[in-house]
Structures are given as C-alpha cells and as structure tokens.
Amino acid sequence: MHMSDGLLNAPVSIVFLVVAAVGVGFALVKARADLDDRTAPMAGLVATFIFAVQMINFPILPGASGHLLGGALAAILVGPWVGALCVTIVLVVQALLFADGGLTALGANVTNMALIGTATGFVVAIALRKFAEKGKGGLAAVAFISAFVNTVVAATGFIVEYAIGGAGGVEIGKVALLMWGLHALIGIGEGLITAVTVTSVASIRPDLVYLLKGNTKPLEVRS
Amino acid sequence: MRKFFIGFAFVSLLIAGVLSYFASGDPDGLDKTVEDTGIAEHAQEHPFSGSTFADYALGGDDKFTGLAGVLGVVVVLALSFGLFWVLRKKSDAQ
Numbered sequence: 001m002h003m004s005d006g007l008l009n010a011p012v013s014i015v016f017l018v019v020a021a022v023g024v025g026f027a028l029v030k031a032r033a034d035l036d037d038r039t040a041p042m043a044g045l046v047a048t049f050i051f052a053v054q055m056i057n058f059p060i061l062p063g064a065s066g067h068l069l070g071g072a073l074a075a076i077l078v079g080p081w082v083g084a085l086c087v088t089i090v091l092v093v094q095a096l097l098f099a100d101g102g103l104t105a106l107g108a109n110v111t112n113m114a115l116i117g118t119a120t121g122f123v124v125a126i127a128l129r130k131f132a133e134k135g136k137g138g139l140a141a142v143a144f145i146s147a148f149v150n151t152v153v154a155a156t157g158f159i160v161e162y163a164i165g166g167a168g169g170v171e172i173g174k175v176a177l178l179m180w181g182l183h184a185l186i187g188i189g190e191g192l193i194t195a196v197t198v199t200s201v202a203s204i205r206p207d208l209v210y211l212l213k214g215n216t217k218p219l220e221v222r223s
Numbered sequence: 224m225r226k227f228f229i230g231f232a233f234v235s236l237l238i239a240g241v242l243s244y245f246a247s248g249d250p251d252g253l254d255k256t257v258e259d260t261g262i263a264e265h266a267q268e269h270p271f272s273g274s275t276f277a278d279y280a281l282g283g284d285d286k287f288t289g290l291a292g293v294l295g296v297v298v299v300l301a302l303s304f305g306l307f308w309v310l311r312k313k314s315d316a317q
Binding site for chain 1: 227232234235246247249252255256260265269271274276278288291292296299300303308311313
C-alpha cells in the first residue's frame, strides 16, 4: 500500500507529512512508558518481522496481490505507540533504502499504515480483549478481526487523501470501490498472518503480548 | 528469553532472505487501483530508483532479492532496536 510520489498533489502531501510528523512525535513521547529492558528488544524484533513479511506479496486475484501492513500485529504485540513507531521505521527504511514508497508521499504512507492502521487495529483489539483472554482460539479471532479492519481502514486513508487532493481527478467512488474491494481480500491475508503470528508468540511467551498483559495502563509493568 | 528473541530474528531473516523469492510480482491493492483508474500516469519516478538496492534488488538484478531482504532486516533491526533501547525506561529495580 505504498504510494508513489505524484499521486497526491503537493499541498496535500505536505499536510500529511505534518500529520505524520505530529503523530510520530506523539508516539515517541508516549512509547517510553511501554518500553523497558524486556519490551524494547521485542519491539525491535516486531519491526524487523513486519519488514520481512511486507516483502511477501501474496496473490489475491489474477493480476493483483497484497502484503501485510502490520498495524494490528504491532499494536497487539507491543502496544499502539511503540507499534506505530515499528511500522514507521519499516516505511522509512523502505522509502530510503529500497525506493519503495515515495518521499513526498512518505507522510501519507506513514499516516495510513503506521498511524491509522495501528490505531485501528489497537482499538478493535482492545474492544474485543475479553475474547482474546479466553484462550488461543479467541486470541486468533481477535487478531484476525483487528487486522482485517486495520487493512480496510488504512485503505480508506488513501481514499480520503485522494478525495482531498489526488492527481488526475478520477471519480472518488471508483477509487473507493477498487480500494475497498481489493483490501477486503488483502485484509483476509493480513488477518491470517496476524492471527498465526500473535498466537505463536502467545504460546511461547504470553508475557510479551501487550494485549494480554492488561497493560493499557502503562505503569502496570509486571516483572 | 534470549532463545525466543534469536528465534524471532531468525524467522525474519528466513522470510526476507528466502521466502521473498516466492512473493507475487503483481501490483498490490493500491498499485492495482491507481493502474486501473489511470491515476498511475501521474506517479513520479522515485528519486532513489537508481540506487543500489532499489526495488529489493542489487543493481536492478532480482537474483539478489534475498540479499536485499537480509540487508533490510539488519538495518531495520539496528535502527529499531537502537531507538527503542534509547527510549526505554531504565529498570533500577534490579
């Protein structure tokens, strides 16, 4: 879901660079409370895993593919603030080192995947947390649903940005229909990957799953 | 604890270094959308499209996707671990 430069006009690109900078700055401040000697290495590994899995485009239709965005995955494992930073680091490295995702578009890409995606995944996961605490099946279902919603809502971010100031003046309904249709399918993949990953971590190290720690209040650190 | 972290890093290396060769080359959902609607005509060339590791290759050669993946894993791990380690609350309750 990495957009190139030029798809959004310059003013809108700049607005979203500012939105992304403010959001990431806020996350940097809030993330401190969730990071300690144990969770900091975990967060680094979550960012690394998201980078790796984003390389794997899976087919969804003939001629179309999708890849993990990782917002819900990160939020469930390391919390929303650290999670947003994980996805941001991935997007910055992809844009600078691999020419994947434009530079003026980086603000919009961070807004969609790191901020909107992670926030959405977190809100859904927290709303369903009581099911996640009931066992592996519940956790898998919650991970799947929050990842699915994160994908579709992150895709909506692009639709909104295009509506505000997209190049080419294509009818927004057409853009929305394609984005939602394709990302509903991609969301299934995102859901499956997230469910498998989260339940795998939970079966080995449940203490490293943020969602299972009752850790929405940052100071309740158990050690 | 260390075993889990090493295992997790190893899985990422394996995915980026080996599984990446099996990734679909078709456009992703957003690319497909902008291609089908003609929005893609307005896309600008990436300023770094000629750089060494552009498009997860080495000098444009896809044979080295796995190598680019491993490099990416190392870079993301170093940057994120560094950032999170600096940001963390120091545990003085040892």
